[in-house]
Amino acid sequence: MQYVDHWTASDGAGLTIRPIRPEDEPMMVAFHQGLSERSVYLRYFHMMNVGQRTTHERLTGICFIDYDREMALVAERPQAGAGLGREIVGVGRLTRKRGVNEAELAVLISDVFQRRGLGTELVRRLIDIARKEKVERLTADILAENRNMQRICESLGFHMQYEPDDGMVTAELRL
DSSP, X not given: OTTOEEEEXXXXXXXXXXXXXXXXXXXXXXXXXXOOHHHHHHHHSSOOOHHHHTOHHHHHHHHSOOTTTEEEEEEEEXXXXXXXXXXXXXXXXXEEOTXXXXXXXXXXXXXXXXXXXXXXXXXXXXXXXXXXXXXXXXXXXXXXXXHHXXXXXXXXXXXXXXXXXXXXXXXXXXX
16 A cells, blocks of 8 residues: 555646556556557567467466565556546556566556656656665666657666667666
8 A cells, every 4th residue: 555646647637556456457458458569569679469468377477466576556547438447557567686686677658648757657656666675776678769768767867778789778777
């Protein structure tokens, strides 16, 4: 409950940001169904069709997390239309690396919710969680063409290391 909070996007849309729960699997299916191929490619570095992204086995590992090793935050809002429930519009994940006091972060925002500040907010919250968990170093692997994620990381104090040979950028933040 300590990580549940409300947040307002730059356009005034109200969201709840909270840790992911096992019962979020159906909302995660809907979230993945609404993603563009470009968003999927920028997050996973290769194409994955919606069927691959939404298998029960894969989503079980995403929604049932080991809080000692990782944290996943979802941003949700009421669905359009009366009585339709809620929908996930963004996911941020912090995963500890084995054997070292480091963690990696990743963020994926639904196409309709990009450029409203949600990616920055999720990264900011993941940094705060990493600090509370005494993580010493936080990294993110980013495709060189993903300038939006690079700008988010730069604005939050990450050092950027460009790897021209593999088209990747590694963002690093010492905590």
